[in-house]
Amino acid sequence: MLIECKQCEAVVNPEILNSYVAYDEEVGMPYRFSFLKCPQCSSPLLACEENYGGDEWDSPTRIYPPLDKQVNSSLPVPIRNAYQEAIICLKNKAFTASAIMCRKTLEGICAAHEIKAKNLSLGLKEMKDKGIIENRLYQWADMLRIAGNEAAHGVETIVTSQDAKDIIAFTDALLEYVFTFNDKFNEFMLRRNKVTEKNSK
DSSP states (O other), X not given: OOXXXXXXXXXXXOEEEEEEEEEETTTTEEEEEEEEEOTTTOOEEEEEEEBOSTTOBOOOEEEESOOOOOOOTTSOHHHHHHHHHHHHHHHTTOHHHHHHHHHHHHHHHHHHTTOOOXXXXXXXXXXXXXXXXXXXXXXXXXXXXXXXXXXXXXXXOOOXXXXXXXXXXXXXXXXXXXXXIHHHHHHHHHHHHHHHHHXXX
């Protein structure tokens, strides 16, 4: 069995400590859950395999630690592509490139909201002034902009692994707020307004 260890960031052949087979009546196939130990760092892993018949099991899917967060498929394509590249760069330890792609993601957010400012700094401020992002998110976004600028233009600037992970996390929070939670809140308010109008009649 081969599976990726999140701690080692490598595909390993783990030691199988225990396994349990369960049958899903709805799907009509057995699943095998295996508790594993990484041979390199001894980290615990939990994997699941499906069986479509016979003694052959498919490739294991890691359940724990959880797989990396997937990019929201509902994001505008240019933003999704830029953010996906930032994640790929992080995974491949290209930390400077990851920070730069997060900055490009910010530019995409501005473009998606038809912000016409002449630079990203003014664009983020315009988004705050228009209520697209609130003050705390503006502060996060501006620090992402600065970190991206330093990564792109500062030859001696070193983007550490932790810095890159934090930049990704803040970018993800910004995307979730601007695109996912904003849409969900607007949908919620629309439903609430309909209920209020119905009850007032």
